[in-house]
Amino acid sequence: MAACSIEDVLAKAEQDEAEKLKSITVQKELDLEFDIGNLVAYDKNRIDIRQFREQKKDDFLRSLARDNTQLLINEIWKHPTERVEEVIVVKLPEPTTALPREKPPPKPRPPTKWEEFAKLKGIQKKKKTNLVWDDVAKNELHRLRNIARAQKIKVPGVGLTPTAQQSTTDLSRAVNVAKVSTASAGKFQDRLPKEKAPRNTGKKRKFQPVIGNFSSEKQRQLDLLKVMDSKKPRLDVNKAVNKQMREDDREESAAKFRKGGKKGRKGGHFSGKGGGGKGKGGGKGKGGGGKGRAGGKGQGPPGGKKGAGKR
Amino acid sequence: MRPLTDDETKTMFEKLSKYIGENIKHLVDRPDGTYCFRLHNDRVYYISETILKLATNISRGKLVSVGTCFGKFTKTIKFRLHITALDFLAPYAKFKVWVKPGQEQSFLYGNHVLKSGLGRITENTNQYQGVVVYSMADVPLVSWPSPFTYCPLSNQISQHIALPLHILSIIQSNQSTYSPPPSHTVHYPIKSVNI
Numbered sequence: 001m002a003a004c005s006i007e008d009v010l011a012k013a014e015q016d017e018a019e020k021l022k023s024i025t026v027q028k029e030l031d032l033e034f035d036i037g038n039l040v041a042y043d044k045n046r047i048d049i050r051q052f053r054e055q056k057k058d059d060f061l062r063s064l065a066r067d068n069t070q071l072l073i074n075e076i077w078k079h080p081t082e083r084v085e086e087v088i089v090v091k092l093p094e095p096t097t098a099l100p101r102e103k104p105p106p107k108p109r110p111p112t113k114w115e116e117f118a119k120l121k122g123i124q125k126k127k128k129t130n131l132v133w134d135d136v137a138k139n140e141l142h143r144l145r146n147i148a149r150a151q152k153i154k155v156p157g158v159g160l161t162p163t164a165q166q167s168t169t170d171l172s173r174a175v176n177v178a179k180v181s182t183a184s185a186g187k188f189q190d191r192l193p194k195e196k197a198p199r200n201t202g203k204k205r206k207f208q209p210v211i212g213n214f215s216s217e218k219q220r221q222l223d224l225l226k227v228m229d230s231k232k233p234r235l236d237v238n239k240a241v242n243k244q245m246r247e248d249d250r251e252e253s254a255a256k257f258r259k260g261g262k263k264g265r266k267g268g269h270f271s272g273k274g275g276g277g278k279g280k281g282g283g284k285g286k287g288g289g290g291k292g293r294a295g296g297k298g299q300g301p302p303g304g305k306k307g308a309g310k311r
Numbered sequence: 312m313r314p315l316t317d318d319e320t321k322t323m324f325e326k327l328s329k330y331i332g333e334n335i336k337h338l339v340d341r342p343d344g345t346y347c348f349r350l351h352n353d354r355v356y357y358i359s360e361t362i363l364k365l366a367t368n369i370s371r372g373k374l375v376s377v378g379t380c381f382g383k384f385t386k387t388i389k390f391r392l393h394i395t396a397l398d399f400l401a402p403y404a405k406f407k408v409w410v411k412p413g414q415e416q417s418f419l420y421g422n423h424v425l426k427s428g429l430g431r432i433t434e435n436t437n438q439y440q441g442v443v444v445y446s447m448a449d450v451p452l453v454s455w456p457s458p459f460t461y462c463p464l465s466n467q468i469s470q471h472i473a474l475p476l477h478i479l480s481i482i483q484s485n486q487s488t489y490s491p492p493p494s495h496t497v498h499y500p501i502k503s504v505n506i
Contacts, residue, residue, distance in 0.1 A: 208313070242435075
């Protein structure tokens with residue numbers, strides 16, 4: 001009994017082993033079609049009906065599935081593998097089966113208001129180019145260049161050469177240049193009643209930089225001061241005259257003192273502002289000098305009292 | 312901010328030389344540093360080189376003033392001195408007029424200096440000479456509306472004037488009487504660099 005059971009067990013074990021080690025090769029009449037990208041295998045083999053009926057249905061289907069899976073996996077292993085973090089991974093190719101749409105296709109967007117309007121009016125899109133071939137201007141420019149070269153003068157600036165279409169700025173510039181091109185540089189050219197004076201003609205004012213060369217700036221200022229000093233007259237007329245007058249005063253007073261007091265007091269002519277006293281500082285500087293002196297000399301001792309009081 | 316052109320420098324120097332004569336070169340050429348004149352918004356500023364270099368970091372619209380304002384150029388390019396220049400003109404002034412304490416206040420409020428208020432005066436002051444007025448304590452004075460004064464009668468003449476109330480120093484009015492006092496309130500966004 002035990003022997004039988006042992007044999008049975010062994011046999012069973014062998015069978016199990018055999019099943020496990022079933023060959024990986026599978027025989028099929030028709031080869032399977034594979035779409036490895038979608039991990040799909042199409043089996044177009046006929047199913048044997050008799051075999052299907054003989055076996056248990058379950059087992060038949062299971063073995064069929066097993067065979068096909070084996071073939072599929074064989075096919076997968078044919079593709080290049082790589083190792084990603086201790087796992088062997090197969091790089092799948094692109095799927096070949098066209099899968100149907102998941103969502104419905106997009107509807108065409110409705111035309112905008114402008115598009116509708118344009119269609120209604122028949123307006124088409126026009127592209128404008130920046131540059132236009134200007135035959136006339138080119139000719140003109142070349143002609144003037146030739147003339148300039150021949151006569152060795154310079155070509156006139158923009159706006160002065162005649163072109164087909166001139167902008168307002170060009171025209172205004174041409175007008176201004178023409179106005180200045182007279183014998184007296186436009187000084188006597190009248191303007192039209194509503195014409196405005198041209199602004200921004202000429203060069204822009206240029207100033208020295210804020211932080212320039214300090215020493216040169218200093219030098220320039222000192223030179224300027226020197227020039228200013230030199231222009232001042234060395235002899236200050238006022239000063240000279242006043243000095244002279246002061247000298248005269250001192251002389252007069254000294255002379256008067258020497259002559260004595262009493263005589264001076266008796267006489268007392270006071271001839272107004274100009275000769276006031278002994279011609280001291282008569283009036284304003286310029287005219288006063290001569291007048292004062294003359295007055296003073298004429299007066300002499302008289303009028304001494306007042307003068308003395310002043311001092 | 313820009314340096315002055317030659318014409319502008321000349322006009323300014325002529326005005327300054329009325330008060331300090333040839334001492335302008337002491338302002339231009341200083342032993343203790345490079346100082347220069349710069350024009351900003353028609354006003355002339357006297358700045359040291361270091362301050363100038365700092366001031367260039369401030370944009371034109373935001374810069375209110377730099378250094379010391381000496382004066383400004385009017386629309387007809389005449390130069391008007393401002394009282395802020397007094398600190399620099401007073402030590403170099405050639406002709407000075409000292410005012411008695413009684414007359415001091417009167418002068419500060421804009422009246423002319425009369426002969427009765429005259430303390431001292433430098434010798435040889437010519438007629439119409441630009442002078443700087445001092446108090447008896449040697450403090451330079453300046454009145455509003457007009458910072459600087461000139462002498463309408465020369466020193467020599469004034470000695471012999473009969474009346475004590477003769478006007479001796481006429482204030483050189485340079486602004487209309489309706490202009491605000493010199494401490495301007497500025498309405499620009501503030502960023503001023505001052506020594």
